Amino acid sequence: MIALFDSGIGGLTVLGSLWHRLPQRDYLYLSDQAHFPYGDRPEADVRRDVAAFAAYARAAGAEALVLACNTASAIALEDAKAAFDGPTYGVIAEVAAHAAARSRCGIVGVLATTNTCRTHAYRDAVGARVEEVACPDLIALAEFGGANDQDVAREAAEPLAALRAAGADVVILGCTHLPHFERALRELTAPWATLLDPGEALAKRLARDLPERRENGTVRCETTGDPAAFARRLGQELPKICARATVAHIASSRLRS
Numbered sequence: 001m002i003a004l005f006d007s008g009i010g011g012l013t014v015l016g017s018l019w020h021r022l023p024q025r026d027y028l029y030l031s032d033q034a035h036f037p038y039g040d041r042p043e044a045d046v047r048r049d050v051a052a053f054a055a056y057a058r059a060a061g062a063e064a065l066v067l068a069c070n071t072a073s074a075i076a077l078e079d080a081k082a083a084f085d086g087p088t089y090g091v092i093a094e095v096a097a098h099a100a101a102r103s104r105c106g107i108v109g110v111l112a113t114t115n116t117c118r119t120h121a122y123r124d125a126v127g128a129r130v131e132e133v134a135c136p137d138l139i140a141l142a143e144f145g146g147a148n149d150q151d152v153a154r155e156a157a158e159p160l161a162a163l164r165a166a167g168a169d170v171v172i173l174g175c176t177h178l179p180h181f182e183r184a185l186r187e188l189t190a191p192w193a194t195l196l197d198p199g200e201a202l203a204k205r206l207a208r209d210l211p212e213r214r215e216n217g218t219v220r221c222e223t224t225g226d227p228a229a230f231a232r233r234l235g236q237e238l239p240k241i242c243a244r245a246t247v248a249h250i251a252s253s254r255l256r257s
Contacts, residue, residue: 001026002206003057004068005050005080007038008143009233010177011068014091015219016241017203018066024213026220028062033225036143038071039113039136039175046115050076054083064210066202067091070174071113074121087209094201095172096125102170102194103128109168109193111135111159112175122174131166132174135159142177145233152184160185164192172196180237 002018002025004011015029030053032038038046050072057065064087067073067080073090081088099108107129110122114134123130138155141147163171171193173179179197186195219242223230 001028001060001062002064002066002210003028003030003060003062004066005030005032005053005057005072006069006176007032007071008036008177009033009230009237010139010142010175010180011066012234012237012241013176013179013197014066014068014199014202017197017199018206019217019219019242021203021207022210022212023217024215025210025217027217028057028060029219029221030057031221031223031225031230033223033230035224037113037136037139038069039115039134039139041071041115043075043115046072047076047079051079051083054080054088058084058086063087064089064206066206068176068199070121070176070198071115074116074119089202089206091176091198091202092121092125092174094205095196095198096122096127098201099126099170099172099196100128102196103168105167105169107131107167107169109133109163109166109171110174111138111156111163111171111178113139116174122172131163131168133159133162135175135178138181139175139177142180145236147181149184149187152181153188156181156185156188160188168193170194170196172198174198 004015065084067090073092077090108126110132117132117134
């Protein structure tokens with residue numbers, strides 16, 4: 001079983017990428033919706049809660065843990081590794097490894113949370129000139145659902161204008177909520193930049209690292225928030241990103257702080 005952790009529903013985009021490449025695997029999706037958003041939370045709180053979820057995933061029998069959250073990956077990857085004591089992956093390293101190579105001008109843009117921008121995790125990982133722009137309102141649109149292309153264009157206008165003015169010709173979707181809007185964002189950036197989804201890069205890595213299995217996989221989901229509201233959002237998102245996935249369980253997580 002592969003466990004994924006996110007502060008909300010953003011990590012479902014990573015789950016979708018993994019399901020596409022490893023549909024035989026069982027998945028445990030853990031969502032800390034009681035504390036969404038992580039983008040402005042104190043670092044100590046993020047580290048504590050990520051470590052708690054990592055230990056929970058290990059006790060549940062997960063063989064690998066994915067921090068399907070850029071903020072958690074930027075702040076608490078080492079805490080997760082220590083608590084999980086097994087193969088642990090963040091979403092930053094894999095996409096950063098080839099982002100600079102995709103840029104013709106050597107300038108990579110990142111759309112992310114305030115905390116991810118503050119850590120400069122992408123700047124440090126990419127190793128080239130990186131322009132990081134926070135877009136918390138756009139991220140919130142993805143979490144709560146119901147946004148249309150006009151909503152996305154409105155909230156993305158200022159962050160994208162800043163990246164375009166900086167000369168970026170590659171833009172990393174540095175929050176796992178943002179690929180929910182990939183089609184709209186790709187249309188907005190097509191004239192001047194290539195979009196990169198960290199979930200896709202990470203899924204390729206796990207497909208290399210983990211052996212294949214023959215049985216059909218299932219998805220189990222837990223949230224620290226309202227399980228009924230969570231189930232409704234899963235009903236909206238899972239059919240789009242995990243075709244033919246069997247949702248084995250939706251429950252309220254025992255992890256609250």
